[in-house]
Amino acid sequence: MARAGFKKYCKRIVPPSIERSLYVFITSITLIVLSCLWQPIYSEIWNIKTNFGIYVTYSIFLIGFILAVVSTFLIDHFELFGLKQAWNFLRKTEAHTTEFATPSLYKLVRHPMMLGIVLVLWGTPLMNAGHLLLSIGMTLYIIIGTFFEERDLIRTFGEKYLNYKRSVPMLLPFFTLNRNIKKD
Numbered sequence: 001m002a003r004a005g006f007k008k009y010c011k012r013i014v015p016p017s018i019e020r021s022l023y024v025f026i027t028s029i030t031l032i033v034l035s036c037l038w039q040p041i042y043s044e045i046w047n048i049k050t051n052f053g054i055y056v057t058y059s060i061f062l063i064g065f066i067l068a069v070v071s072t073f074l075i076d077h078f079e080l081f082g083l084k085q086a087w088n089f090l091r092k093t094e095a096h097t098t099e100f101a102t103p104s105l106y107k108l109v110r111h112p113m114m115l116g117i118v119l120v121l122w123g124t125p126l127m128n129a130g131h132l133l134l135s136i137g138m139t140l141y142i143i144i145g146t147f148f149e150e151r152d153l154i155r156t157f158g159e160k161y162l163n164y165k166r167s168v169p170m171l172l173p174f175f176t177l178n179r180n181i182k183k184d
Contacts, residue, residue: 041130048125057125064119067105071113074103100157102164108173110150110164114142115171146170 014022048054076098105112121135150170153161 038130038134041128041133043129045127045129045132046125047127054125057123059123060119061123064116064121064123066116068113068116068120071105071116074105074112075101100160100164102168107168110168110170111146114146115173118142118171143171 010019010022048057109115118139121138124131127135150161150165154165
């Protein structure tokens, strides 16, 4: 639903002012259904039982959670969830175009929110096969999704984003691949 092709089709049916809110709503419903219908697979992959290990894994989880939430506010939290678009529609005001910015965490990694979600997925002292399956699937979804998102960001912001992409790693801080990046 986040791809330009779907958005173009969706605009024929749904007003642009609620398109993002609809996306967030459908995504939330999908995750709720996934959670409710999930069948556990109890095979234990790892089980950290030392106090230190438990503190470390829960710290990773907490850091990831905080990182994901704070990242939404560093960009525009309300626009991200579609609330700003709906508010502008109700107030009958024009939405302004988003300027390219790299506040704090976005200087370390291009997708701090996604890094936070990955840390949440993997930050657990008890990993069973079901949780592992979910973590692998969601991590792959995030990685693939960021490549599509970056293609859209290059189309939107052009050379500014390409320069940013060259200098800031995608998900892992301090890990850059020195390579030439061509405009998609």
